[in-house]
Amino acid sequence: MRAERAQLAMMLEVCxxxxxxxxxxxxxxxxxxxxxxxxSTILARPALDRAERGDGEIGSIILDxxxxxxxxxxxxxxxxxxxxLVPLVMGGDIPxxxxxxxxxxxxxxxxxxxxxGKTKVRVISGDELDVNDPRAVDEIRQRRMTLFxxxxxxxxxxxxxxxxxxxxxxxxxGADLLKSHGCGPxxxxxxxxxxxxxxxxxxxxxxxxxDAAWKVMQKAQDVRDGFRDLVTFDQECIDAGFNPGSIAxxxxxSIYIALGEGWVWxx
Amino acid sequence: MRAERAQLAMMLEVCxxxxxxxxxxxxxxxxxxxxxxxxSTILARPALDRAERGDGEIGSIILDxxxxxxxxxxxxxxxxxxxxLVPLVMGGDIPxxxxxxxxxxxxxxxxxxxxxGKTKVRVISGDELDVNDPRAVDEIRQRRMTLFxxxxxxxxxxxxxxxxxxxxxxxxxGADLLKSHGCGPxxxxxxxxxxxxxxxxxxxxxxxxxDAAWKVMQKAQDVRDGFRDLVTFDQECIDAGFNPGSIAxxxxxSIYIALGEGWVWxx
Numbered sequence: 001m002r003a004e005r006a007q008l009a010m011m012l013e014v015c016x017x018x019x020x021x022x023x024x025x026x027x028x029x030x031x032x033x034x035x036x037x038x039x040s041t042i043l044a045r046p047a048l049d050r051a052e053r054g055d056g057e058i059g060s061i062i063l064d065x066x067x068x069x070x071x072x073x074x075x076x077x078x079x080x081x082x083x084x085l086v087p088l089v090m091g092g093d094i095p096x097x098x099x100x101x102x103x104x105x106x107x108x109x110x111x112x113x114x115x116x117g118k119t120k121v122r123v124i125s126g127d128e129l130d131v132n133d134p135r136a137v138d139e140i141r142q143r144r145m146t147l148f149x150x151x152x153x154x155x156x157x158x159x160x161x162x163x164x165x166x167x168x169x170x171x172x173x174g175a176d177l178l179k180s181h182g183c184g185p186x187x188x189x190x191x192x193x194x195x196x197x198x199x200x201x202x203x204x205x206x207x208x209x210x211d212a213a214w215k216v217m218q219k220a221q222d223v224r225d226g227f228r229d230l231v232t233f234d235q236e237c238i239d240a241g242f243n244p245g246s247i248a249x250x251x252x253x254s255i256y257i258a259l260g261e262g263w264v265w266x267x
Numbered sequence: 268m269r270a271e272r273a274q275l276a277m278m279l280e281v282c283x284x285x286x287x288x289x290x291x292x293x294x295x296x297x298x299x300x301x302x303x304x305x306x307s308t309i310l311a312r313p314a315l316d317r318a319e320r321g322d323g324e325i326g327s328i329i330l331d332x333x334x335x336x337x338x339x340x341x342x343x344x345x346x347x348x349x350x351x352l353v354p355l356v357m358g359g360d361i362p363x364x365x366x367x368x369x370x371x372x373x374x375x376x377x378x379x380x381x382x383x384g385k386t387k388v389r390v391i392s393g394d395e396l397d398v399n400d401p402r403a404v405d406e407i408r409q410r411r412m413t414l415f416x417x418x419x420x421x422x423x424x425x426x427x428x429x430x431x432x433x434x435x436x437x438x439x440x441g442a443d444l445l446k447s448h449g450c451g452p453x454x455x456x457x458x459x460x461x462x463x464x465x466x467x468x469x470x471x472x473x474x475x476x477x478d479a480a481w482k483v484m485q486k487a488q489d490v491r492d493g494f495r496d497l498v499t500f501d502q503e504c505i506d507a508g509f510n511p512g513s514i515a516x517x518x519x520x521s522i523y524i525a526l527g528e529g530w531v532w533x534x
Contacts, residue, residue: 004309004310004312007309008306008309011302011305011306011309012302015301015302015305025292025293025301026292026293033452033533034282034292035278035279035282035452035532035533036533038278038282038305039275039278039533041309042271042274042275042278042308042309042312043271045271045309045312072533073533073534074533185300185302265302266300266302266303266306266339266340266341267340
């Protein structure tokens with residue numbers, strides 16, 4: 001049930017429209033399409049089943065998920081989402097997940113970096129231990145960093161890693177917002193906009209710098225407050241290549257949690 | 268691998284756009300959305316896994332698939348597709364599937380009708396043994412009709428049932444057309460149009476009569492031959508409620524076969 005719920009969350013997130021800057025049912029990027037996200041959603045199932053059964057450690061299951069979903073030409077679709085979903089599916093709820101991730105090992109970190117090496121996720125140069133740099137494995141072993149330590153180290157530049165450190169705060173907030181907006185796919189769009197209006201997306205920061213991410217955040221506030229048109233804003237983001245992919249990853253985790261707490265997607 | 272391939276076929280079919288009259292990535296029906304089709308695609312996995320493992324008979328696996336996918340409010344999405352996919356996943360290829368379906372039993376028919384009763388598929392009144400009438404179970408037992416016999420009986424009014432009888436001819440043709448149109452989602456649209464231009468859809472016949480189905484077929488020919496605009500035709504079909512759902516079911520089977528023969532969906 002939990003694996004399925006994670007897949008439904010991945011599917012619902014990518015379909016929700018209009019989602020500023022991201023792939024949705026009406027927008028593809030040139031090399032990454034709606035179908036790539038949905039194929040990854042389908043192909044991840046056995047890894048998510050392992051997470052639900054507790055069959056293996058976090059690092060090995062994230063690696064499994066990446067290997068299974070890496071078979072199409074659409075590049076990375078769900079690496080950030082797996083960083084959140086795999087422990088959440090293993091843990092069941094946020095408090096249990098919180099205890100679980102604090103018990104990760106150096107081996108989890110090594111397998112995580114192996115997984116990372118198989119994606120094409122953006123690397124920040126000059127930061128030898130960033131979660132986004134696959135060359136850091138030797139350093140990891142030397143410093144005996146667990147996967148939790150890696151996330152702690154990466155949290156300053158990566159809002160997905162930050163979720164591990166702060167008890168899944170944004171995930172929790174997203175789930176609460178979803179429920180407050182009521183049932184149905186429109187609530188996903190509204191919640192996405194709420195999150196986008198509150199924090200600069202770290203994927204946009206990595207690709208385009210802090211100023212771009214702040215501008216997107218401010219425009220999202222305008223849209224939320226009714227001063228700017230959502231569809232126009234979406235198109236602006238797409239044209240500029242501003243894709244808030246980290247908030248999308250957290251959104252998936254929020255949908256997963258909300259579904260488990262009775263939020264209804266089809267009404 | 269076969270279960271996954273069946274899911275990919277279901278996902279690719281529903282996303283392909285523009286698909287005259289059917290749900291696609293840009294069109295929902297009021298109560299049946301893209302997300303309902305994709306949820307069913309995800310939820311069917313354990314039943315398709317059973318088909319791949321040969322764990323159970325055709326009737327019980329079709330019932331399993333229907334029960335698992337019946338949990339959302341979108342109504343029937345894939346009953347016709349399961350009638351084709353379950354034996355195809357069990358059989359592996361068309362010749363093996365052909366042998367398999369000729370060995371079905373009365374028990375398969377009974378479970379099939381139980382599955383049917385849980386969908387809201389259109390019934391033809393006045394035909395006490397039609398595949399689309401759940402009240403026919405007693406009659407089935409009395410006449411000792413296997414599921415193959417039921418399909419034989421239903422073939423005159425139902426092109427999905429006809430596939431069982433004629434060695435999956437339209438499925439085979441669709442797979443060959445897909446490959447001839449080349450890789451990528453556009454080939455799905457072209458193949459769908461080819462099939463729509465060749466045979467009247469039996470779901471349209473059941474809902475709107477023969478004349479409507481013939482008109483749709485003729486307009487599809489015009490579109491294929493460049494005399495009519497595809498997007499306009501799509502909108503006309505949607506406005507009139509003409510949804511060629513049986514050809515969509517067969518299209519899913521064609522994609523499944525083509526994927527198994529090396530056709531590439533993302534290029």
